[in-house]
Amino acid sequence: MTSYSPRVLGPLSPNSAPHSVGSKWKPATVGADASSVYKLVRLESMSVYWNPYCDRGRLDTEEAQEGWRALMADTLNTMAVSEERLEFLVKPLSAKLKVILNLSPERTVPHLLADLVLQDTSVQLSRQQYLSLVHAADSFSRMKVNSQYRKYRPTVEPHGNAAKWWKYAYTCIVEKTIRPYSWERIKEHRRRYREYRAEYLTFLEDPDQKVELLDKLKEMEDGLDATGILLAREEAKIEVRGL
Incomplete structure (x- = not known):
C-alpha cells in the first residue's frame, strides 16, 4: 500500500x-x-x-x-x-x-x-x-494547516517552477509570523479592539439596542481573535460594574 x-x-x-x-x-x-x-x-x-x-x-x-x-x-x-x-x-x-x-x-x-x-x-x-x-x-491534519496558506499557494507544479514555490514559502512565513507584528498591524488591531469594546459596552448598558447591536458585534468579531474578543468583553463588564 x-x-x-x-x-x-x-x-x-x-x-x-x-x-x-x-x-x-x-x-x-x-x-x-x-x-x-x-x-x-x-x-x-x-x-x-x-x-x-x-x-x-x-x-x-x-x-x-x-x-x-x-x-x-x-x-x-x-x-x-x-x-x-x-x-x-x-x-x-x-x-x-x-x-x-x-x-x-x-x-x-x-x-x-x-x-x-x-x-x-x-x-x-x-x-x-x-x-x-x-x-x-x-x-486531514495537513489539510487543516494548509488551509490558512491556501490563498498564497501557486497553481503550478513544483517541478520547473521553483521560484514561485520559494516565494510561496517566503510569503507564508512573512504573513503569519512577521507582518502581524508590524506597527501598522498593531495599530489596526488596537483600533478594532477599542471599537468592539465600546460597542459591547453599549450592548450591556442599553437593552433596547441589543437586537440591533448583535449583528454589528458579530461583524466586528470577524476582525478580532478569540483572545481579543474575550478581553474586550471583560473590560466592558468591569466598567459596567463600576470597578
Whole structure:
C-alpha cells in the first residue's frame, strides 16, 4: 500500500427503513389524531468497511466516474470493489431501534423515547487498515494547516517552477509570523479592539439596542481573535460594574 492509493470506506446497511407500528410494536397505520407515533427500525447486516488499498485503474476510468451509482450497487451485490473483497472494521450486525414520538403539547412528559437493542458484534483492525487510518488522519491534519496558506499557494507544479514555490514559502512565513507584528498591524488591531469594546459596552448598558447591536458585534468579531474578543468583553463588564 502506498500513501497515494485510493481508500474505499463506508457504512453498509442494506435494510434500515423505519416502519410505523402500534403501541405493541406490530405494523399499524398512524391516525391523524394520534397523540404518539411509534417507529420501528430494523438494521440488518449493518457494517463498516475500510479497504486501505484499491486498484486505481478501475476507479480512474471514465466509466467509473460517470457510472458511480452502478459501481456502488455492484459493490453492495458482490461485497467487493475492483475485485477486492471488502475489509470490515465492524462486521455485519443486526440491531433494532424503537422510537416513540410524543405529539402532546404537554411538557411534563418526554417528547422522544428511543430504545436500541444491539446484538453481539465484532470489531477488527488489520495492520494495513491501521496504517491507512494513520495516513488519513495525517492528511486531514495537513489539510487543516494548509488551509490558512491556501490563498498564497501557486497553481503550478513544483517541478520547473521553483521560484514561485520559494516565494510561496517566503510569503507564508512573512504573513503569519512577521507582518502581524508590524506597527501598522498593531495599530489596526488596537483600533478594532477599542471599537468592539465600546460597542459591547453599549450592548450591556442599553437593552433596547441589543437586537440591533448583535449583528454589528458579530461583524466586528470577524476582525478580532478569540483572545481579543474575550478581553474586550471583560473590560466592558468591569466598567459596567463600576470597578
